[in-house]
Amino acid sequence: MKTLLVTLHITGGSLAILVGMVALFLKKGSKLHNNLGRIFYYSMLVMAASAVYMSIENHEQTNIVVSLLVIYLVTTARKTLTxxxxxxGNFEKLALVYALIIVVVGIFLIVEIMDLRGNNLEPIDYFLFFYTFIALLGAILDTVVLINGKIVGSRRIVRHLWRMVFALWIAVGSLFLGQPQVFPQVLQDNPMTLASPFLLVTVTLLFWLVRVWFIKRFKHVKY
Structure with missing residues (x-):
């Protein structure tokens, strides 16, 4: 069972990173972009779902939260696009509940770590705080959408963009920065080489958010 989950996790994550990086530079809304987006979506679900099970089994606090968060991000991003x-409707309400559950889980694990930290038994992983905050941010934005009663125009595109690309950001960071040992020694000896894909996704995410949100002609783009 463990071997199967590891295989699914690696396969899903590798495929998601590959097609996600390609999709970043394709014309948004094109047929190829949409097709790769579908592959990215399902690959990320496979990767994250397998990671949830393994993280709970191994009691890896940060990975539990980030895996649940990735499922939330890609699912809501995909729904926003379609x-x-x-x-x-009901989906958006359930998404808010799910995001709040992630926040509660994150806070519970933070408290647990802090208790153990008091006895010098557990190091603090600040990424757990960060990803819990992202889940809270998602919940806040979901609440705004529910209050407004709709999500259209540039807001809809921004909602899709930041959630989908941020999920890719997590996957790329987890591989290139979190698992450097899987790469040849020559790449491990040059940290900037491994950091390059992560930085590229970061810059691209900021570029598209600024372009879609601040350039008026994108407010009426139909995807």
Whole structure:
């Protein structure tokens, strides 16, 4: 069972990173971009779902939260893209509940770590705080969407973009920065080489957010 989960996790993650990096530089809304987006979506679900089980089994606090978060991000990003009319329904309400559950889980694990930390038994992983905050940010933005009663125009595209690309950011960072030992020694000896894909995704995410959000002509783009 463990071997199967590891295989699914590695296969899903590798495929997601590959197609996700390609999709970043394709024309948004094109047929190829949309097809690769679907592959990215399902690959990320496979990677994250297998990671949830393994993280719980190994009691890896940060990985539990980040795996649940990735599922939330790609699912809501995908739904936002397919919801062309921007109508708010039960899915968005359930997404808010799910995000709040992640926040609660994150806080519970933070408290647990702090208790153990008091006895010098557990190091603090600040990424657990960070990913719990991202889940809280998602919940806040979901609440705003529910209050507004719709999500259209540039807001809809931004919602799709930041969630999908941030999920890719997590995957790329987890591989290139979190697992450097899987790469040849020559790459491990040059940290900037391994950091390059991570920095590229970061810059691209900021570029598209600024372009879509601040350039008026994108406010009426239909995807």
């Amino acid at each position: 919801n062309k009319k921007g109508v708010i």
